[in-house]
Amino acid sequence: MGKKSPAADREAGEDFGLVREFLAGSEAAFDRLVLRYQNRVFRTCYRMLGDYHEADDCAQEVFVRVWRSLKKFRFESSFSTWVFRISVNTCRNRLRSAGYRRRRRTLRLDPPGEGEDGPPSVEIGDDSRTPEKELARKETGEMIQAAIDSLPGDQKTMVVLRDIEGFTYEEISDITGLNPGTVRSKLARARGRLREKLSGVLDEGG
Amino acid sequence: MKCEEITNLLSGYIDGELDKGELKRVEEHLRGCPACAEELRVLRGCVEGIGSLEEVEPPADFLNRVHARLEKKSGLRSALGKIFTPLPLRIPLEALAAAAAVILVIYLVKTPPDGIRDESAGVPSAGLMQEALDSAPPDSGLWSVRGISAEESKQEVLYARAEKAETVPGEAAWSAPAAPPPPAVLELEEPTLGQAVMADAGPPPAEPAVELVLLVEPGADFLGEAALSRSRMKAVTARQLEAASPGDADEPLRAGPPVRLEDLVAREGGEIVSRETLADGTRRLVIKLPPDRYPPFRESLSRISDLPPAAPPLPGEELETFRFRLTSE
Numbered sequence: 001m002g003k004k005s006p007a008a009d010r011e012a013g014e015d016f017g018l019v020r021e022f023l024a025g026s027e028a029a030f031d032r033l034v035l036r037y038q039n040r041v042f043r044t045c046y047r048m049l050g051d052y053h054e055a056d057d058c059a060q061e062v063f064v065r066v067w068r069s070l071k072k073f074r075f076e077s078s079f080s081t082w083v084f085r086i087s088v089n090t091c092r093n094r095l096r097s098a099g100y101r102r103r104r105r106t107l108r109l110d111p112p113g114e115g116e117d118g119p120p121s122v123e124i125g126d127d128s129r130t131p132e133k134e135l136a137r138k139e140t141g142e143m144i145q146a147a148i149d150s151l152p153g154d155q156k157t158m159v160v161l162r163d164i165e166g167f168t169y170e171e172i173s174d175i176t177g178l179n180p181g182t183v184r185s186k187l188a189r190a191r192g193r194l195r196e197k198l199s200g201v202l203d204e205g206g
Numbered sequence: 207m208k209c210e211e212i213t214n215l216l217s218g219y220i221d222g223e224l225d226k227g228e229l230k231r232v233e234e235h236l237r238g239c240p241a242c243a244e245e246l247r248v249l250r251g252c253v254e255g256i257g258s259l260e261e262v263e264p265p266a267d268f269l270n271r272v273h274a275r276l277e278k279k280s281g282l283r284s285a286l287g288k289i290f291t292p293l294p295l296r297i298p299l300e301a302l303a304a305a306a307a308v309i310l311v312i313y314l315v316k317t318p319p320d321g322i323r324d325e326s327a328g329v330p331s332a333g334l335m336q337e338a339l340d341s342a343p344p345d346s347g348l349w350s351v352r353g354i355s356a357e358e359s360k361q362e363v364l365y366a367r368a369e370k371a372e373t374v375p376g377e378a379a380w381s382a383p384a385a386p387p388p389p390a391v392l393e394l395e396e397p398t399l400g401q402a403v404m405a406d407a408g409p410p411p412a413e414p415a416v417e418l419v420l421l422v423e424p425g426a427d428f429l430g431e432a433a434l435s436r437s438r439m440k441a442v443t444a445r446q447l448e449a450a451s452p453g454d455a456d457e458p459l460r461a462g463p464p465v466r467l468e469d470l471v472a473r474e475g476g477e478i479v480s481r482e483t484l485a486d487g488t489r490r491l492v493i494k495l496p497p498d499r500y501p502p503f504r505e506s507l508s509r510i511s512d513l514p515p516a517a518p519p520l521p522g523e524e525l526e527t528f529r530f531r532l533t534s535e
Contacts, residue, residue: 034269042264052262056271059264063272141260148256162221163256169223180223188217195252 015079022070030070033079034063040165041087047160048091050149054103058094062087081174084161088175092153140201147197155190162187209235212242216249474499 015036021029041062046055065086073082094100148156161167161175169187173180212235218224219232236243265271471478476495484490495503 031269034272038264038268042268043262046262047259055262056265056268059268060272060275064275067276137260140255144256144259159256163253164259166257169221184218184223187221188214191217191249191253192213194256195249198252198255199248201255 012078012080016075019070019073019075019079023073030067033066033083037080037083038063041083044084044087044160044165045091047145047148047164048088048156049094049100050145051103054094054100058090059087062090065090077174081171084165084167084175088157088161092157095153143201144194144198147194150197151190151193154186155193158183158187159190159194163191209239209242212236212239213245216242216246217253219246220250220253470503471495474503476503 015033018029018033018036022033038059042055042059045058045062046052049055049058062083066083069086073079148159151159157176158172161172162169167175169180169183172178172183172187176183178186212232215224215228215232219229224232236246471493474495476493476499478491479494480490480492482490
């Protein structure tokens with residue numbers, strides 16, 4: 001397991017090149033790294049935190065930390081693994097912070113109006129998206145996100161890294177420092193919980 | 207093999223992460239067990255459903271916002287030399303003079319048992335520590351704590367040598383459990399740290415020890431006062447919580463004996479392995495603990511601060527960034 005594709009190897013090499021350029025003083029190289037990773041980091045933050053604005057703030061913080069920590073990057077792991085380690089740690093810090101919990105409570109009491117605090121819809125030219133289907137899809141997405149939100153931190157991390165970001169167990173092990181066996185068991189428990197919470201929502205889809 | 211054992215393996219089966227023996231057992235079982243085959247179908251549908259969640263994207267000006275934040279923070283750091291000037295006006299001047307801004311970043315990294323990093327060059331000299339002591343207001347209570355004997359007080363308390371306590375009036379305000387709250391309600395800025403140290407993402411070596419790092423921002427004198435009384439610390443942090451969110455304060459404050467970081471570390475069989483001052487003036491303290499002693503240590507920390515009780519940490523994880531200010535009133 002964990003065999004990387006040639007494309008992944010090429011991307012990792014490009015990342016290293018950009019890191020070296022940054023360390024040599026190129027701010028543009030940092031910008032390119034941000035542009036390469038902002039969508040994935042943002043998505044991870046969003047799925048971990050369950051809120052668009054929190055995710056925005058958190059993802060910015062991730063890249064600020066990347067900027068500050070890059071001088072310590074030792075090229076021993078891929079940049080991708082490293083940046084996701086920072087992302088996961090930043091999210092987990094935030095999940096534990098009193099401020100975040102307070103804001104989440106407030107959000108639950110005062111749900112945002114349409115288009116206010118939720119993620120902006122991504123416009124994709126897809127004729128099959130009728131309003132009914134769109135609504136059903138949105139509702140299903142919200143239920144899945146609520147189920148992810150309800151997971152303990154470690155399990156949430158596993159689901160986001162594996163099922164949303166598509167990392168291998170070995171990569172997740174690199175990111176979290178857990179051994180692959182633990183990754184496997186935590187992921188199995190997380191999925192078991194989600195399967196219970198989402199039965200009736202997704203089980204017709206197999 | 208029982209169905210329960212099989213269902214535990216289905217997640218790994220979906221990902222192709224079973225070893226050969228497990229794979230064979232699962233496939234054999236699935237051929238003869240419709241219930242487990244159905245469970246597999248449902249679980250797979252669930253995994254696919256999660257994987258097909260609608261895409262979310264950052265705002266279009268995300269990169270600009272990152273830059274704006276970097277600039278803001280770099281401006282903030284340059285202002286740290288003037289750390290007290292931007293504080294809200296609600297703090298009286300005399301409190302300001304004695305205020306200490308502290309940011310502790312604690313994170314875990316795993317190092318080989320003897321893998322202490324070479325930080326000796328950064329250990330502050332006695333002269334530097336003396337200078338730090340001299341810069342503390344004489345009546346700030348920074349270096350003396352009720353209940354600590356003269357002998358104990360000779361121990362280093364983080365960066366300070368506590369013999370300075372001899373020159374300080376005996377009773378420290380820190381430890382008065384029933385002391386009225388200070389006139390100032392101290393306000394916190396958003397934590398800005400995490401930047402000074404970040405564990406690199408290499409895989410942890412075998413046979414790890416747990417290493418914690420505390421960072422103290424330039425200008426902070428708090429760490430001379432590791433012997434804060436528990437009640438005092440609690441009072442400060444609870445007030446902050448209350449100020450930030452009325453009704454969200456912690457449980458009622460309890461009096462307690464002074465707690466010193468060194469004592470907490472020693473009790474868990476750990477040691478403070480290095481102290482250094484980084485180039486930007488941030489002070490950095492490294493504590494090593496046996497891995498299994500981290501949870502009780504963290505529990506102890508949670509009792510003297512506003513840290514929540516520990517969740518099992520991930521190695522390499524930056525655990526906490528928390529920030530508070532103290533005054534001697």
